[in-house]
Amino acid sequence: MTQHTPPAPKICPACDGFASAAVTLGARDSRGRLRTITVHCPTCLGTGTTPTRHVREGARA
Known part of the structure; x- marks a missing residue:
């Protein structure tokens, strides 16, 4: 019996996968x-x- 493989996570279109960034404030301590x-x-x-939409296997779109 084959196992269901979960779909690969989709990359965020807003940040293109680079979710965190360090931003300088321009001043030094x-x-x-x-x-x-x-x-x-x-x-x-x-x-x-x-987040991927969870669709049951065998369900119609």
């Missing part, structure tokens, strides 16, 4: 390091993939 913040994609919430 007292140690001379660049101040950065981490930003996540608002569409996929930082996962890089979009």
Whole structure:
């Protein structure tokens, strides 16, 4: 008996799979390091993939 293989996760169209990025604020702290913040994609919430629609096997579209 064959096993059902789940579909591969789809890449988020908004961030193209690069869900998180470090953005510099343009200033440096007292140690001379660049101040950065981490930003996540608002569409996929930082996962890089979009949820796939679950369709039962054998169901009609």
